[in-house]
Amino acid sequence: MNKLLIVGTVAFDAIETPFGKTDKILGGAATYIGLSASFFNLQSAIVSVVGDDFPQEHLDLLTSKNIDISGIEIVKGGKTFFWSGLYHNDLNSRDTLVTELNVLADFQPKVPQNYKDADVVMLGNLHPLVQSSVLDQMEKKPKLVVLDTMNFWMDCALPELLEVIKRVDVITINDEEARQLSGEYSLVKAAAKIQEMGPKYVVIKKGEHGALLFHNREVFFAPALPLEDVFDPTGAGDTFAGGFSGFIAQSENISFGNMKNAIIYGSNLASFCVEKFGTERMETLSKAEVAIRLQQFKSLTQFDIEI
Amino acid sequence: MNKLLIVGTVAFDAIETPFGKTDKILGGAATYIGLSASFFNLQSAIVSVVGDDFPQEHLDLLTSKNIDISGIEIVKGGKTFFWSGLYHNDLNSRDTLVTELNVLADFQPKVPQNYKDADVVMLGNLHPLVQSSVLDQMEKKPKLVVLDTMNFWMDCALPELLEVIKRVDVITINDEEARQLSGEYSLVKAAAKIQEMGPKYVVIKKGEHGALLFHNREVFFAPALPLEDVFDPTGAGDTFAGGFSGFIAQSENISFGNMKNAIIYGSNLASFCVEKFGTERMETLSKAEVAIRLQQFKSLTQFDIEI
Numbered sequence: 120m121n122k123l124l125i126v127g128t129v130a131f132d133a134i135e136t137p138f139g140k141t142d143k144i145l146g147g148a149a150t151y152i153g154l155s156a157s158f159f160n161l162q163s164a165i166v167s168v169v170g171d172d173f174p175q176e177h178l179d180l181l182t183s184k185n186i187d188i189s190g191i192e193i194v195k196g197g198k199t200f201f202w203s204g205l206y207h208n209d210l211n212s213r214d215t216l217v218t219e220l221n222v223l224a225d226f227q228p229k230v231p232q233n234y235k236d237a238d239v240v241m242l243g244n245l246h247p248l249v250q251s252s253v254l255d256q257m258e259k260k261p262k263l264v265v266l267d268t269m270n271f272w273m274d275c276a277l278p279e280l281l282e283v284i285k286r287v288d289v290i291t292i293n294d295e296e297a298r299q300l301s302g303e304y305s306l307v308k309a310a311a312k313i314q315e316m317g318p319k320y321v322v323i324k325k326g327e328h329g330a331l332l333f334h335n336r337e338v339f340f341a342p343a344l345p346l347e348d349v350f351d352p353t354g355a356g357d358t359f360a361g362g363f364s365g366f367i368a369q370s371e372n373i374s375f376g377n378m379k380n381a382i383i384y385g386s387n388l389a390s391f392c393v394e395k396f397g398t399e400r401m402e403t404l405s406k407a408e409v410a411i412r413l414q415q416f417k418s419l420t421q422f423d424i425e426i
Numbered sequence: 427m428n429k430l431l432i433v434g435t436v437a438f439d440a441i442e443t444p445f446g447k448t449d450k451i452l453g454g455a456a457t458y459i460g461l462s463a464s465f466f467n468l469q470s471a472i473v474s475v476v477g478d479d480f481p482q483e484h485l486d487l488l489t490s491k492n493i494d495i496s497g498i499e500i501v502k503g504g505k506t507f508f509w510s511g512l513y514h515n516d517l518n519s520r521d522t523l524v525t526e527l528n529v530l531a532d533f534q535p536k537v538p539q540n541y542k543d544a545d546v547v548m549l550g551n552l553h554p555l556v557q558s559s560v561l562d563q564m565e566k567k568p569k570l571v572v573l574d575t576m577n578f579w580m581d582c583a584l585p586e587l588l589e590v591i592k593r594v595d596v597i598t599i600n601d602e603e604a605r606q607l608s609g610e611y612s613l614v615k616a617a618a619k620i621q622e623m624g625p626k627y628v629v630i631k632k633g634e635h636g637a638l639l640f641h642n643r644e645v646f647f648a649p650a651l652p653l654e655d656v657f658d659p660t661g662a663g664d665t666f667a668g669g670f671s672g673f674i675a676q677s678e679n680i681s682f683g684n685m686k687n688a689i690i691y692g693s694n695l696a697s698f699c700v701e702k703f704g705t706e707r708m709e710t711l712s713k714a715e716v717a718i719r720l721q722q723f724k725s726l727t728q729f730d731i732e733i
Binding site: 209304305306307308325328329331337338339340342345346347348349376379380383384413417418419420421422423424 | 516611612613614615632635636638644645646647649652653654655656683686687690691720724725726727728729730731
C-alpha cells in the first residue's frame with residue numbers, strides 16, 4: 120500500500136452559521152484531510168501538534184480510520200490550537216472571531232521515520248516554514264507533493280511561502296488567493312503565472328462554483344454538486360485536498376488524466392463534508408454513499424456530443 | 427429545415443467596461459439570439475420592432491445570416507429602443523445608465539404567417555404580455571417553447587410573468603432571479619419550485635460560473651470556458667439562449683440528454699460573445715472556430731472514472 124503523509128493542524132473549532140452554532144468541536148486541516156483520504160486504499164499518517172487538553176476520543180477517531188497518529192505531538196500543559204468563525208448568510212464569506220495559536224506557535228514538525236519515504240505528501244495550510252521543514256525531512260523524493268495555503272501567509276510570510284511553493288508539484292488555493300498571489304484577475308492568467316513559480320499543477324478552488332485544474336495549457340473543471348442544503352462549509356477545502364491527494368496516492372498515477380479523476384473525487388467528498396457541522400458527516404460516511412454520489416457527478420457533467 | 431421563431435428586442439446599446447466604451451452599437455436580445463442560432467442548420471425569423479433611425483446595415487447583417495426579418499416592424503418617425511450600461515471591475519455586476527423604451531413602449535408583436543407553425547419558439551427577454559401574445563398567435567403547438575426573462579419583470583409585472591411561465595417548457599434565468607422568483611436560496615430548491623410553476627426544464631445561468639439544467643430530479647452542469655480575457659459580457663445570456671434553442675431546433679430532439687448538449691452549445695457560443703464588444707465577435711465567428719472550442723469544452727469537463 121502506498122503512503123500518504125499529511126501535515127496540518129489538528130484543532131478545536133467553534134462554528135456559527137445561519138443554521139446553528141457549535142461549542143468547541145474537532146477541527147483542523149489535517150483532521151479533515153485525514154478523514155477524507157481514509158476513503159482510499161492507502162497508509163496515512165498525520166504530522167501535527169495538540170495540547171494535553173485534546174480529548175483522547177478525537178485521537179481514537181483518527182486511529183479508527185487507520186490514520187497513524189504517532190506524528191501528532193502532545194505538548195504537556197499546552198493548549199490546542201483554537202479557531203472560531205462566523206459564516207454570513209450566503210455561506211460564501213466568513214469572519215474569524217478567534218484565533219488562538221497556542222501549541223502551534225512553536226510547532227517543530229517531526230516526520231515519523233517510516234513516512235520519510237511517503238509516496239505522496241499533502242502539506243495542509245500551515246506556516247510555510249513548517250511545510251518546508253517537512254519536505255527537508257523526507258529521505259526519498261515523493262512522487263507528488265501537494266500544498267494548500269491561504270491569503271494569511273501571502274500577507275505575512277510571502278518570501279517563505281514562495282520558497283516552499285518552488286518545491287511542490289501541486290498547489291491548491293481559492294480564486295481570490297490565486298488573484299492575490301499572481302496579481303492577475305483572469306484565473307487563466309493567474310494559473311499561468313503561478314505555474315512559473317514552481318508548481319506544475321495549479322488547482323483553483325471556487326467553493327460552491329467548483330474547482331479548476333491547470334497544467335501547461337490544459338484545463339479541467341469539476342463542479343460542486345448542487346445541494347439542497349449546505350450547513351457548514353468548514354473543512355470543505357481540506358476535505359477536497361484529502362480526496363485529491365488520497366486518490367493520487369492510491370492510484371500511483373500522476374498523469375493529467377488521473378488528476379482530473381482526483382479532482383472529481385475531491386469534489387465528491389467535499390460535497391458530503393458541508394452537509395453537517397464540522398467533521399460529523401465525514402465520520403459516518405460510507406464508501407457506498409461515496410460511490411452513489413460519484414455516479415451523480417458523472418451524470419452532472421458528462422454529455423455525448425460527437426465532434 | 428426546422429423553424430425557430432425568435433422574439434425579443436433589436437436595439438442600440440452603449441456599453442462601458444473597464445476595457446473601453448462604445449457609442450451606440452447594435453444590440454438587443456433578439457439580435458444576439460439570432461446571431462447565435464445562425465450557427466445551426468435551420469430557418470429562423472425575428473419578431474421585433476425598431477424605429478426608422480435604425481440603420482439598414484444592421485438589418486442587412488441579420489439578413490446575411492439567413493435570418494428572416496419580415497417580422498421586424500419599422501415604426502415611421504419612431505426611435506429604436508436604447509440601453510446603456512456600465513460594468514464594474516469584476517464584470518459580474520453592472521449599472522444601467524439609460525433605458526429608453528421608445529418604440530418598444532407600444533410594441534404589438536406580429537408573427538409572420540409562415541412562422542405560425544415554428545418548431546421552436548424562443549421568447550427573449552421582453553414584457554411578459556408580449557411573450558404571451560406571440561404564443562397566442564401560434565397556429566400549431568411548438569415542439570418546444572423557451573422563455574428568457576429577468577428580475578425587472580418580477581418586480582413590475584409578476585402576475586403577467588407567472589401567466590406566461592405556465593405556458594413554456596424551458597425557462598432560462600440567472601441565479602439571483604431564480605432565488606427571487608422562488609423565494610428559495612438553494613438553487614436545487616429554487617429549480618424545484620419553478621418547475622411547479624410550469625416549465626418542465628429550468629436553466630439557471632451563473633455567468634462566469636456556468637449554467638445548470640434541472641428537470642425533475644435530474645441536474646446537468648455546463649461550465650463557462652475559462653478565458654484569458656473577458657471584454658464585455660453584454661449579450662452573453664442571449665447568445666447562450668440562441669445556442670440552446672438553435673441546437674434544439676436543428677436536432678428536433680427534446681430529450682434531457684439532448685438538452686445537455688444544447689446547454690454545452692449555448693455555453694460554447696456565449697464564450698465567444700464576451701471576447702469583444704457587442705456583437706463584433708459573433709459577426710465574424712466561423713463554424714470551424716466553434717467546433718474547435720467544442721473540443722475544449724469536452725476536455726474541460728470529461729473524465730474517465732469507471733464506477
